[in-house]
Amino acid sequence: MVLRLSTLFLRTLREDPVDADVASHKLLIRAGYIRRAAPGIYTWLPLGLRVLRKVEAIVREEMAVIGAQEVHFPALLPREPYEVTNRWTEYGDGIFRLQDRKGADYLLAPTHEEMFTLLVKDLYSSYKDLPLSIYQIQNKYRDEARPRAGLLRGREFIMKDSYSFDIDDDGLAASYEAHRGAYLRIFARLGLEVVPVAATSGAMGGSRSEEFLHPTAIGEDTFVRSAGGYAANVEAVTTVVPAAIDFSTAPSARVLDTPDTPTIATLVTAANTLAPRDGAEWTAADTLKNVVLAVDLPTGERQLVVIGVPGDRAVDLKRIEANIGSFLPIGGEIGVEPANDEDLRKVPQLVKGYIGPGLSLDEPVLGTEGTSKLLYLVDPRVVSGSSWVTGANAAGKHVFGLVAGRDFGWDAVIEASEVRAGDEAPDGSGPLEAARGIEMGHIFALGRKYAEALDLKVLDRNGKLAVVTMGSYGVGVTRAVAALAESYHDDRGLTWPRAVAPADVHVVAVGRGEEIFAAAAQLSGELEAAGLEVIYDDRPKVSPGVKFGDAELLGVPTILAVGRGLVDGVVEIKDRASGEAQNVPVGEAAAFVLNLARR
Ligand code: ATP
Numbered sequence: 001m002v003l004r005l006s007t008l009f010l011r012t013l014r015e016d017p018v019d020a021d022v023a024s025h026k027l028l029i030r031a032g033y034i035r036r037a038a039p040g041i042y043t044w045l046p047l048g049l050r051v052l053r054k055v056e057a058i059v060r061e062e063m064a065v066i067g068a069q070e071v072h073f074p075a076l077l078p079r080e081p082y083e084v085t086n087r088w089t090e091y092g093d094g095i096f097r098l099q100d101r102k103g104a105d106y107l108l109a110p111t112h113e114e115m116f117t118l119l120v121k122d123l124y125s126s127y128k129d130l131p132l133s134i135y136q137i138q139n140k141y142r143d144e145a146r147p148r149a150g151l152l153r154g155r156e157f158i159m160k161d162s163y164s165f166d167i168d169d170d171g172l173a174a175s176y177e178a179h180r181g182a183y184l185r186i187f188a189r190l191g192l193e194v195v196p197v198a199a200t201s202g203a204m205g206g207s208r209s210e211e212f213l214h215p216t217a218i219g220e221d222t223f224v225r226s227a228g229g230y231a232a233n234v235e236a237v238t239t240v241v242p243a244a245i246d247f248s249t250a251p252s253a254r255v256l257d258t259p260d261t262p263t264i265a266t267l268v269t270a271a272n273t274l275a276p277r278d279g280a281e282w283t284a285a286d287t288l289k290n291v292v293l294a295v296d297l298p299t300g301e302r303q304l305v306v307i308g309v310p311g312d313r314a315v316d317l318k319r320i321e322a323n324i325g326s327f328l329p330i331g332g333e334i335g336v337e338p339a340n341d342e343d344l345r346k347v348p349q350l351v352k353g354y355i356g357p358g359l360s361l362d363e364p365v366l367g368t369e370g371t372s373k374l375l376y377l378v379d380p381r382v383v384s385g386s387s388w389v390t391g392a393n394a395a396g397k398h399v400f401g402l403v404a405g406r407d408f409g410w411d412a413v414i415e416a417s418e419v420r421a422g423d424e425a426p427d428g429s430g431p432l433e434a435a436r437g438i439e440m441g442h443i444f445a446l447g448r449k450y451a452e453a454l455d456l457k458v459l460d461r462n463g464k465l466a467v468v469t470m471g472s473y474g475v476g477v478t479r480a481v482a483a484l485a486e487s488y489h490d491d492r493g494l495t496w497p498r499a500v501a502p503a504d505v506h507v508v509a510v511g512r513g514e515e516i517f518a519a520a521a522q523l524s525g526e527l528e529a530a531g532l533e534v535i536y537d538d539r540p541k542v543s544p545g546v547k548f549g550d551a552e553l554l555g556v557p558t559i560l561a562v563g564r565g566l567v568d569g570v571v572e573i574k575d576r577a578s579g580e581a582q583n584v585p586v587g588e589a590a591a592f593v594l595n596l597a598r599r
């Protein structure tokens with residue numbers, strides 16, 4: 001059916017919505033694709049729904065190509081399975097929880113690993129049933145701390161989530177590769193540039209994991225790449241570790257009075273004045289900065305950690321959040337921030353500005369006695385034998401020549417400091433450069449974590465029960481609509497690629513003459529009959545300026561204007577994205593547009 005603007009459920013807006021700061025959010029609202037229902041929660045209007053359905057169709061086709069079968073789970077789920085995997089707790093404030101009339105706990109699913117695992121356990125019992133990939137396209141709910149940018153980070157959003165089930169590691173590797181290929185094809189067909197980057201598996205656990213990032217300045221993820229082909233989310237970059245140093249002849253450490261040197265800069269100045277060394281000035285890179293961080297666990301507890309990093313590098317809280325899970329008693333949503341004064345008061349051994357290694361490490365600090373301790377973690381550059389200028393754990397004192405592995409130890413090594421442009425790629429493929437991106441998809445080789453927790457076992461070739469190995473794979477479907485709007489627009493409106501546009505052609509009747517409307521209606525009908533999707537602006541009393549403005553705002557790839565030229569037997573056909581226009585005889589117009597649409 002031709003969509004007639006006189007009756008289409010649509011109101012375009014001249015003004016940007018006040019709560020919108022990125023182009024995709026502004027334009028999707030102004031062009032009448034979506035409306036805000038609540039913070040981070042959106043209603044889909046007819047045109048928006050068309051774009052959404054096209055994105056979904058491409059995803060479904062590519063899932064079919066790799067043999068994944070579609071199912072559909074409820075979004076409202078019972079607590080128990082999430083209790084078994086501990087995610088009921090680990091998600092902390094990140095999920096929506098509710099109770100039924102009997103007081104039983106439920107949640108709105110943030111992702112569905114548990115339910116898929118249980119479904120397969122319910123139905124399958126033999127290796128002969130595997131491999132299996134199943135997926136759904138479904139609403140997800142996450143109580144995001146900072147919903148932003150409209151559909152880009154919503155609290156309700158649509159995800160395509162698939163799960164693979166294999167009997168062995170080779171099977172999982174094949175399922176993972178199949179999904180990786182499907183994702184590259186999905187984003188290519190959508191017209192969304194993506195860079196697959198190595199990622200941390202974070203709360204999901206598992207071995208291999210990659211994100212598909214769409215490069216854009218408004219992205220919340222920072223990734224790095226090298227000319228030699230390395231690409232990783234900053235959170236997943238591993239530091240090139242210097243070789244250990246022989247310290248057998250290193251002089252012993254000495255403590256010096258360094259009054260009023262609470263910062264790295266003042267310490268470096270003092271070091272060069274009080275303890276000048278031959279050959280080289282002291283620099284920030286010679287110092288070991290010990291930063292106290294407070295870790296907010298999903299249980300509501302707060303735990304302090306001290307992290308030692310070279311003084312010339314800032315700590316990167318996102319890298320720490322992604323990597324600290326393995327040193328804590330619980331996984332899940334972990335927030336890390338600099339410790340505040342109140343935190344520090346609880347641990348008098350921490351002398352602000354003069355903190356060094358070597359504090360009593362097993363001391364219970366916060367929370368239940370004995371369950372949390374003051375962990376001391378260090379950057380990978382703190383290798384055995386490296387020598388540092390660092391705090392002496394006493395006001396106004398620093399220690400010089402403190403040798404790692406001789407004079408101090410640590411609980412564990414953590415990727416804690418910032419990755420900088422120019423740092424070496426871990427695979428030796430050259431210096432890194434940094435860019436920002438939006439995460440469009442994420443694939444995980446989960447392994448056996450969920451299958452083990454939920455006891456998903458099948459009989460293997462030898463008739464023995466074996467734990468199934470799994471993968472989980474997500475595409476942000478509603479986020480893709482926003483990312484497309486973000487990459488395809490200009491100052492007048494949206495410029496959809498044809499694969500996802502809400503229609504192929506936008507026919508505009510310009511002027512008042514009856515013959516103009518008759519010809520425009522006729523052409524719309526012909527195009528529709530030829531299989532195209534047509535929007536027809538048949539509004540009788542709307543000015544040409546408003547009509548063209550709306551056509552440009554809506555962003556359908558081809559605009560066909562029937563107006564003054566009609567007396568000479570021509571209509572104007574314009575490419576929305578390039579602005580190129582040409583007059584075409586009325587009789588050839590339909591064929592011309594068809595040709596554009598089928599190219
Ligand atoms: P992010 O790091 O952006 O919060 P995530 O790592 O939590 O995302 P996953 O759990 O990997 O997301 O979910 C799979 C996909 O779902 C993501 O790659 C993304 O495209 C999409 N997605 C996740 N959270 C949101 C959201 N709040 N709004 C819209 N899409 C989302």
Ligand code: MG
Nearest residue numbers: 211439441442
């Ligand atoms: Mg992710």
